[in-house]
Amino acid sequence: MSSTFDQTKISSELREGAALPVPTIRPRRLRRTAAMRRLTAEHRVSASDLVQPIFVVPGEGVERDIASMPEIKQFSVDRAVGEARACAALGIPAVILFGIPPEKDDEASWLARPDGPVQRAIRAIKFALPELLVIADLCGCEYTSHGHCGLLTPDGEIDNDRSVALLARGALSYAECGVDIVAPSDMMDGRVAAMRTALDRAGHADVAIMSYAVKYASAFYGPFREAAGSTPAFGDRRTHQMDPPNAREAVKEALLDVAEGADIVLVKPALSYLDVVVRVRRAVNVPVAVYNVSGEYSMIKAAAARGWIDEDRAVDELIVSCKRAGAGIIITYFAKSIAARLAKAQR
Numbered sequence: 001m002s003s004t005f006d007q008t009k010i011s012s013e014l015r016e017g018a019a020l021p022v023p024t025i026r027p028r029r030l031r032r033t034a035a036m037r038r039l040t041a042e043h044r045v046s047a048s049d050l051v052q053p054i055f056v057v058p059g060e061g062v063e064r065d066i067a068s069m070p071e072i073k074q075f076s077v078d079r080a081v082g083e084a085r086a087c088a089a090l091g092i093p094a095v096i097l098f099g100i101p102p103e104k105d106d107e108a109s110w111l112a113r114p115d116g117p118v119q120r121a122i123r124a125i126k127f128a129l130p131e132l133l134v135i136a137d138l139c140g141c142e143y144t145s146h147g148h149c150g151l152l153t154p155d156g157e158i159d160n161d162r163s164v165a166l167l168a169r170g171a172l173s174y175a176e177c178g179v180d181i182v183a184p185s186d187m188m189d190g191r192v193a194a195m196r197t198a199l200d201r202a203g204h205a206d207v208a209i210m211s212y213a214v215k216y217a218s219a220f221y222g223p224f225r226e227a228a229g230s231t232p233a234f235g236d237r238r239t240h241q242m243d244p245p246n247a248r249e250a251v252k253e254a255l256l257d258v259a260e261g262a263d264i265v266l267v268k269p270a271l272s273y274l275d276v277v278v279r280v281r282r283a284v285n286v287p288v289a290v291y292n293v294s295g296e297y298s299m300i301k302a303a304a305a306r307g308w309i310d311e312d313r314a315v316d317e318l319i320v321s322c323k324r325a326g327a328g329i330i331i332t333y334f335a336k337s338i339a340a341r342l343a344k345a346q347r
């Protein structure tokens with residue numbers, strides 16, 4: 001079939017660029033040089049945005065690797081202070097503590113003990129570094145022998161209201177050690193109000209609550225459960241953590257926690273839920289935090305170790321995406337390494 005166009009004429013015109021509209025608006029102007037990109041960047045990550053998680057275990061002089069989370073360790077209280085000091089020196093404003101108790105039982109007995117790992121770590125870190133904010137994660141799952149986030153009824157269901165009372169006792173025991181922020185991550189109903197009341201009645205009105213208001217039942221917590229030894233012995237967390245298809249419900253959970261007295265609301269995980277961060281940011285007028293969780297950390301570490309991705313670039317892209325979505329506080333296992341790179345870049 002012969003074409004009605006003169007192919008040779010058209011391609012020579014295209015080669016010369018004639019006869020084509022010339023763009024008058026050229027967004028590329030603002031991307032020309034590194035300085036131009038820096039000047040026009042809409043968001044910037046700084047060490048002040050970051051929170052480093054620290055896993056605290058019993059014993060002394062312990063620094064134990066976590067196989068699924070390269071470069072993250074379990075620390076005994078004495079070593080946790082050193083880790084916290086390293087974070088503070090890098091300009092990170094806060095650490096979040098997770099505790100692994102010496103024993104687990106059905107009633108999570110170690111959760112509210114004054115000699116529990118988190119309680120001891122709070123006291124030691126606040127003593128050594130009074131200006132560093134100490135956040136304590138508050139949940140039953142590291143303390144129960146069955147690995148569930150709350151206490152069970154005789155037929156093996158999670159007993160919401162009995163679990164809330166346990167968490168309120170835990171919040172009080174953290175407050176007594178000098179914690180700055182308690183962070184309930186259990187997803188029981190009504191726990192923020194219960195905790196606020198318990199704290200206020202005991203004279204701890206200054207202790208803030210950062211609630212994991214929007215926590216999804218996610219596959220991305222896998223490596224954390226190795227780090228905290230908190231894999232449920234039976235069943236899963238779908239009866240209390242949120243269902244991934246739901247976003248309107250996330251706004252409901254966030255508004256509910258703010259009404260109950262949450263000072264900061266958190267969305268977790270980060271990467272598959274940035275749309276949720278956007279919605280929550282629009283709905284509330286308190287700071288919004290996001291938790292870049294263990295599985296998100298391990299995926300990057302694993303791919304980088306194989307040379308499949310550039311770790312630093314991937315991390316920077318991921319963390320700035322959290323800011324772009326509207327999170328002002330980012331909990332991430334990369335906090336120390338990001339802050340160290342930022343400090344180096346400034347020198």
Ligand code: PBG
Pocket residue numbers: 137138139140141142185186220221222223224225237292293294295
């Ligand atoms: C519960 C808790 C979990 C995480 C933080 N708090 C685990 C879970 O809900 O199963 C996960 C954090 C991560 O994966 O990095 N105490």
